[in-house]
Amino acid sequence: MKYLTIRSVPLPLAQALAEEKAKRGTSLNQTVIELLSQALGVGGGRTRSNGLRHLAGTWTDEELAGFEQAVVVTEQVDEELWR
DSSP, rough: OOOOOOOOOOOHHHHHHHHHHHHHSSSSHHHHHHHHHHHTTOTTTOOOOOOGGTTTOOOOOOHHHHHHHHHGGSOOTTTTTTT
């Protein structure tokens, strides 16, 4: 096990870490370890989730077709906007 000391942490980063620590309900040390592990793809860092994983693969073919039909307008380029 290695020990690290980080100096001169910019205030916005320190504030963001404090907010993340509060969100996770863990210590600052544990929060930093998890964030570093996640960013570097090592260890068992907690994976981020947008909370929608439980919805993946739950649509029926009919629901998918309805969704694709509803968003087809967003795939059209408005030539006036691109001039």
